[in-house]
Amino acid sequence: AGAAEKGVPLYRHIADLAGNPEVILPVPAFNVINGGSHAGNKLAMQEFMILPIGASTFKDAMRIGAEVYHNLKNVIKKKYGQDATNVGDEGGFAPNILENKEALELLNEAIAKAGYTEEVVIGMDVAASEFYRDGKYDLDFKSPDDPSRYITPDELADLYKSFIKDYPGIWLSALAFSAISFSVFSYQFKYLQLLIYCRLCYI
16 A cells, blocks of 8 residues: 555565665576476485576576576586486476485586576475474385485485585575474584575575
């Protein structure tokens, strides 16, 4: 109603209320590989994204995202065959791979082939609640249940640390640990330095 009264778009009215004289579009996050409950593959972690943080405009960011996406399709097709380029619920590719690092490697290769290693970083929405099991995590939860393969929160944190080491600048969502139990979710604050480094506050 306030925007209509002033005759301005809603975003401009909200910016005025917040005291922001300039309106800037956010960096788009492209969900390009699907796993978790969003795809019928083996990947436990749900969303693997690219963020064109080096783009000078939103238009350039969209173009970069599209170019990396099409390069990713070619990379996946070459490695696993045409049927591996089927997509998940949110439009990302869903190759039938198990290792989450393998998905990150696919993104790295596609970004490099597109020529944007300096402009694009990788992001992940892990959605860890999907594979949380009795205080631990099952990174192969789509296979028949086997508690012997569950990993502890410490081991999951170590996996995230390896992501940071191998893929500098990676972004992780705030659901890197399960949100089902507050005690488990709050566990991530034990790794506050890890979370800050991953820029969890920004997603």
